[in-house]
Amino acid sequence: MAFAATASSAPAIPGSNFTRLSSSNELKASQVGSFRPVDRSHFASTSLNVSQRRNLVKPVNAEPKRNDSFVPAAATTAAPEVAEKVEIKVDDYEQLAKDLDGASPLEIMDKALEKFGDDIAIAFSGAEDVALIEYAKLTGRPFRVFSLDTGRLNPETYQFFDTVEKTYGIRIEYMFPDSVEVQALVRNKGLFSFYEDGHQECCRVRKVRPLRRALKGLRAWITGQRKDQSPGTRSEIPVVQVDPVFEGMDAGIGSLVKWNPLANVEGQDLWSFLRAMEVPVNSLHSKGYVSIGCEPCTRPVLPGQHEREGRWWWEDAKAKECGLHKGNLKQGEAVTLNGNGNGLAQSNGNATVPDIFNSQNLVTLTRPGIENLARLESRKEPWLVVLYAPWCQFCQAMEESYVQLADKLAGSGVKVAKFQADGEQKEYAKQKLQLKSFPTILFFPKHSTQPIKYPSEKRDVDSLMAFVNAFR
Template sequence: MALSSSFSPLLNRAITSSPELKAPLINPFRLLDQKFVSSVTVNTPRRLRFIKPVCAEPRSSDSVIPLAASVAAPGRVTLWNFCVYLSVVDFWSLTCISLFWVNADVKNETEKEDYEKLAKELADASPLEIMDKALEKFGNDVAIAFSGAEDVALIEYAKLTGRPFRVFSLDTGRLNPETYQFFDAVEKHYGIHIEYMFPDAVEVQALVRNKGLFSFYEDGHQECCRVRKVRPLRRALKGLQAWITGQRKDQSPGTRSEIPVVQVDPVFEGMEGGIESLVKWNPVANVEGRDIWNFLRAMDVPVNSLHLKGYISIGCEPCTRPILPGQHEREGRWWWEDAKAKECGLHKGNMKEEGVHLHGNGNGNGASLSNGSTIVADIFNSQNLVSLSRAGIENLAKLESRKEPWLVVLYAPWCQFCQAMEGSYIELAEKLKESRVKVGKFRADGDQKGFAKQELQLGSFPTILFFPKHSLKPIKYPSDKRDVDSLMAFVNALR
């Protein structure tokens, strides 16, 4: 249907009389500025490829429809063709928008599902292959978390991939001087700049002013770590889509035994924000500590000089100490606390609910329940050992005069350190069976933990107490040496 004859002169006059044509606004689009156009025809198919979604924001010099009208031979604009054109434009715009959001949702859902599948596919892969996959997938939006210990292996693997990579580290302000020297050596060796994250000065000042420099020895390390490590890490991860850690399954009893090589981070958020917005890669999850060190020696890379002084797991100076032969590497961290909780909060997703059925003992001596959890078998089982109940040890602690002295271990059967000393403690009980010293055990986890901490000097598992014949207060064994000779020397000095 053609425009009426009365409308055509008005349109022609508006076009020719104005020195510069102003395109009228039509729906969400406008016609291009065009001079000396007496009549136009719609040429839809050739120009549709220039259409942008209506939600896009073009530059001020851009037109949403670059050539909605084209110059043609003199004629008329048909209202029917023009309406058809606008209908097609609206249809394609809405279709593009819908497809964009649908595809985005499908992509996000696919990615969520793929990480579990990818973890299974890479379960037997080498650390180099896993590192390469992480860098390939996320590029500049993934970074290696470097702690100043054997995490240098991650940097070496990243270098071997030949891909660019980023490294960040948390400077708590309380690291050993050797660790700062190590940071400098690593930067020079690899030609990189480590991205340091620092705690908020106001938060640190408030903590120190209110509770002192060493409050963590009295009320636990979690508050200090939250200020100096966890919150700076949270800020760092908000600028990433993924991060790479040096976690290994053999590092910490009860917290890292089940970590996969890749997972959706259960605690922290990435740049997109919200739950499941961050991916966590653990390339050396399945590698044992000795193999990491064989790799570092073979590649001749810088290492922290503290390792030569007996330090294995290295953190802040007040909370880290060297370990003794036979001790687990994690015993050098927060040694005054429960052995199963050796986490600072950076990997909080590894922590499990406290309970006697949540932790295997590492020897396969557990019975499975219908919910998949495990009941841990008891330890220190010997006819030469007396198993004390809560009432029994309360009575023993209240006695001012005992017929015989007692040696008692406060333990948890799931604790790897308790398991490690089981043989030596049973042997000690065998040697003392003909003496006047009674040897006992008291299970101090679960519901008994609060009582043991308050009344029996429990710090971490295992805690060994000697109850003399004529003393109300038990004497706590102060050493980490739990071999038979060391324990016997302790008993002989006091009985």
């Protein structure tokens, strides 16, 4: 099918019929199709045992332009005051996922926005998940959109962001990586270290940590994941789930709900919807790009290739996740395999993944070091120690808050440390250091031989600080 343009010709997306308008640099879909309208009666059988949320929310998608000093709500870590606390139960969402498994994306989107109001936001990457924004608009409910600007996106993606904002009358809440962390990574390893070391470290700095900050201001988020995107990692994703990796504003495991309205939609059907609704799309799609990420890590795919073949093409195709959806990886699966054949395995044992909790204000304890600390009956200062495994997703999830705590306690008289307790150290940690699961946090008081174990699953800075202050 030929691609028509006013000035020059460009290749078309397979199975599509796009026309470039002379007044715009963006693509508009011209083929008309159909989509399923929302059937609100379907929701009668999918109610949750959850406290009633507030009925009125500010229509974020209708806000006027914000000035430069405005801090988007998704970027805040402090939970706003609410009338009632939502109680999240894993079984509720497992049942809801079953009830909504045959529902349309519009129905699922409507249910998500209805349940969480202003405490939920759409994660928009600048690719075909623009369909999420279209579905949100069709529900008639207020909605929020955020995106991760890694600093290395294609120019076409930035242009697309601007077009989406103008088309839908919204302001995307952008999240940026920490400049100090990016500077350290680039200075130490160069601009393209991921070609040799694997993409995990770069993605962690530029994407995962900014996402973690965004999600700490939410109770739920909406993604564009589909089962057919990556058979190796996404084939079993449900339409709704308790997020297995990240934490929400209430902190702790189970404090964040993840919605995947497009989970059961096939790529060709999604594009039929985009064409039918004349939704603007990224101009990179017309150049052979299907899955779009950062410019150095994304390339067009050839006919017959799977869409994820264009992402991190120098690595193993079976497990291509940047870390945003690491919960899709089952225990024991490979996280990545770089071009040199050096595996970064996620396992219960000797994982060769990059270390975490890296800070000049954190002491790294060896086995003799923590043995000596545990034997002392009188210490000069108290110690806070995390027992961790670098491959553990829950350890990774608390990394930012623990490093912030170490920085906050610097010079206060409390030592903050870490001890890698997996592999051959695990049995010792279980017998002598109360280890049952990762992470385990211990406080060693000044005048006590027995360390005190942190009992809560809330691992935000304020909760950890309250624990320290109770004993120092």
